[in-house]
Amino acid sequence: MRITEMIKPMGKNPVYGFIGLGLMGGAFAIAMRKAGFEGRFLACDTDRRTLQAAERDGVIDEGFLSPQAMLPRCSFVLLCLPPKSALRFMDAWMPAFKSGALITDIAGIKKPVCGHIEKILRADLDFIPGHPMAGTEKSGYAHARDCGFQGRNYILTPLARNKPENIAFLKDLIRRLGFTRVVETSPAIHDEKIAFTSQLCHVIAASLIDCENDTSITRFGGGSFEDLTRIAILNAPLWTQLFIENSGPLVRQIEKFETSLSRIKALIAGAQTEKLLETLAAVRDRRTEMAKRG
Amino acid sequence: MRITEMIKPMGKNPVYGFIGLGLMGGAFAIAMRKAGFEGRFLACDTDRRTLQAAERDGVIDEGFLSPQAMLPRCSFVLLCLPPKSALRFMDAWMPAFKSGALITDIAGIKKPVCGHIEKILRADLDFIPGHPMAGTEKSGYAHARDCGFQGRNYILTPLARNKPENIAFLKDLIRRLGFTRVVETSPAIHDEKIAFTSQLCHVIAASLIDCENDTSITRFGGGSFEDLTRIAILNAPLWTQLFIENSGPLVRQIEKFETSLSRIKALIAGAQTEKLLETLAAVRDRRTEMAKRG
Numbered sequence A, B: 001m002r003i004t005e006m007i008k009p010m011g012k013n014p015v016y017g018f019i020g021l022g023l024m025g026g027a028f029a030i031a032m033r034k035a036g037f038e039g040r041f042l043a044c045d046t047d048r049r050t051l052q053a054a055e056r057d058g059v060i061d062e063g064f065l066s067p068q069a070m071l072p073r074c075s076f077v078l079l080c081l082p083p084k085s086a087l088r089f090m091d092a093w094m095p096a097f098k099s100g101a102l103i104t105d106i107a108g109i110k111k112p113v114c115g116h117i118e119k120i121l122r123a124d125l126d127f128i129p130g131h132p133m134a135g136t137e138k139s140g141y142a143h144a145r146d147c148g149f150q151g152r153n154y155i156l157t158p159l160a161r162n163k164p165e166n167i168a169f170l171k172d173l174i175r176r177l178g179f180t181r182v183v184e185t186s187p188a189i190h191d192e193k194i195a196f197t198s199q200l201c202h203v204i205a206a207s208l209i210d211c212e213n214d215t216s217i218t219r220f221g222g223g224s225f226e227d228l229t230r231i232a233i234l235n236a237p238l239w240t241q242l243f244i245e246n247s248g249p250l251v252r253q254i255e256k257f258e259t260s261l262s263r264i265k266a267l268i269a270g271a272q273t274e275k276l277l278e279t280l281a282a283v284r285d286r287r288t289e290m291a292k293r294g
Helices: A002-010 A023-034 A048-056 A083-096 A111-120 A141-146 A164-176 A187-210 A224-232 A236-245 A247-269 A273-293 B002-010 B023-034 B048-056 B083-096 B111-120 B141-146 B164-176 B187-210 B224-232 B236-245 B247-269 B273-293
Strands: A015-019 A040-044 A062-064 A076-079 A102-105 A126-128 A130-132 A153-156 A181-184 B015-019 B040-044 B062-064 B076-079 B102-105 B126-128 B130-132 B153-156 B181-184
Touching: A002 A164, A015 A023, A023 A040, A023 A048, A023 A141, A048 A062, A048 A141, A076 A083, A083 A111, A083 A236, A102 A164, A111 A187, A126 A164, A130 A164, A153 A164, A164 A181, A187 A224, A187 A236, A187 A247, A187 B187, A187 B224, A187 B247, A187 B273, A224 B187, A224 B224, A224 B273, A236 A247, A236 B273, A247 A273, A247 B187, A247 B247, A273 B187, A273 B224, A273 B236, B002 B164, B015 B023, B023 B040, B023 B048, B023 B141, B048 B062, B048 B141, B076 B083, B083 B111, B083 B236, B102 B164, B111 B187, B126 B164, B130 B164, B153 B164, B164 B181, B187 B224, B187 B236, B187 B247, B236 B247, B247 B273
Parallel strands: A015 A040, A015 A076, A040 A062, A076 A102, A102 A126, A153 A181, B015 B040, B015 B076, B040 B062, B076 B102, B102 B126, B153 B181
Antiparallel strands: A130 A153, B130 B153
């Protein structure tokens, strides 16, 4: 009953379109199948073998190398491309979307995406910008099943023009995929917070690897180094784009971190036991508090 | 057959002594019971309730608030105290050890420990300095069962005077507890490498928490921040001591990291796409190589 009601915005025979069937696009299609979404699953990707694999797996019903014939059929479109490619896609294929379609994306930066979409979006389409806080250090459709959504956060930065019933539909879809918390915020706040929780952490992991030439260093590993640098196995072109497109907030966050690091280094170098102990105890308390709210 | 042979250095009715029954001491006693070590398990701790709990759990046979009556009975002593306390303990109780006893420690810094032990150790005792690369962000005997040894590294920094049969016994014991790799190295190399894989990572985690006032930040978390800062829930007095006692190597490692971080920041701030992409691709390759050797 509830599902039927929530699916209403998609009509009786919904057609779901996935643009880009890599790690995230694949993970969404797989998770939506698992969650029991009924309707046709269409996907567009530049890699023919990925489409064939997904058809064989029963993850999608039809694959397309071009969105031309696919977009006019889709009532829901999930854009799973890197931010710049997503915007180029919207520019190029705007006329092809089905009237009334709900579109959403997964780009890790939202200000440039939202600003551009607001300028170019057709009046009869709805685009709700989103960012699923999930992923793995692996890339591509082959690893899509390893990308868990259970217990994860999902951030939406709705546009003023978004229809409430579409936002409700999308939030319900997100929760049915296993995400536990949907946060609504502005693109600017998203980009500032994500620069800290995600991008800065990737920059730190990359720096830790960049500064260490000894590839046998894990002989001396006890888990911390491994945990801190797992994300250094990153999709380099994607993260290059995310870092540079969000360079303002990211550089601010790096410098905020550098200030703390430098202060703690000075306490260590100066053997300031009392102050260091106080700092570490405060850190412990704050992280414990964060875990409670996590 | 093999077990009997390896236990030989401990005699027919071995008595194992645990000095400090916190997270690590408790984890060792529990793991040794599980691995089937036969003999008496004695433990000394300043906390009476910990000793009572461990006796009730069947983890130890007898608990002692002072090592006075316990040490003369132990053929094997595992010192599970913070580095400075371990040295103070050795200074204070040296006369009480049983002649021929094998002693080992778990201190996270080895140069100060080895230097001091070499100066003060009785001629009829053997002390093999060690460092199990295991732990958890929790502390105390109550969490000892959460401290897994499976698949972990164990570093030994043997002294020139260590008896080969004692080293062989200790290595066998370590492997029977689940550790997969025993690395033998010098105290100086240990302290330099550990400053990187362990201490620097804890300093980074602490700095990440120190620089962020928003305790609701995990609403925007996607796993990276959580993974990088789990170790910020640290035993503040212990890590204060480890950082300050190893400040030379640690400050060098922090500065090595700062140089890489600063270089990557400059690439981001300057929108140097090609160079950033190159750096991140090299990082990805190096981390992948490290994982293969891990």
